[in-house]
Amino acid sequence: MYKKVYVDVVVLQDKYGKCRPLRIQWEDGTVYSVERLINRCHTCSRAVGGGQMRYTIQINGRETFLYEDNGRWFVEAKC
Numbered sequence: 001m002y003k004k005v006y007v008d009v010v011v012l013q014d015k016y017g018k019c020r021p022l023r024i025q026w027e028d029g030t031v032y033s034v035e036r037l038i039n040r041c042h043t044c045s046r047a048v049g050g051g052q053m054r055y056t057i058q059i060n061g062r063e064t065f066l067y068e069d070n071g072r073w074f075v076e077a078k079c
Contacts, residue, residue, distance in 0.1 A: 002047040002076040009066070009073040021055055021066055024075070032059045034066075047076045 008025040018040075024032045039056040044067075051067035051074070058064075067074050 001079045003079050004045070004048040004050065004074045005077040006072055006074045007066075019053075019068065021057060021073075024059070024066065024073075034059060035061070038063060045074075045076055048074075050074070 005027060007027070009021050010023040012020045012022055014020070020037055021034050023034060026032065034057045036058040037055060038058060041054055042052065043054045044051045045054070045065070051069045053068040055066040055068070056063060057066050065076060067076075
């Protein structure tokens with residue numbers, strides 16, 4: 001089972017309006033650098049619902065999803 005966890009995100013937005021997440025700050029204050037942006041697509045979270053844009057990113061060598069939903073960012077975290 002998963003839950004939606006809102007996170008702080010440092011984002012680079014280019015002149016065309018595309019966002020590229022650079023860093024994520026978890027609830028406990030831990031900061032993770034996004035090593036690579038793998039994919040960006042319009043879709044919602046199947047596990048927790050919500051989201052307009054899904055970013056497939058690499059953090060610490062592992063792929064994960066980061067969702068943007070009306071200016072807020074969240075991840076799916078195991079309960």
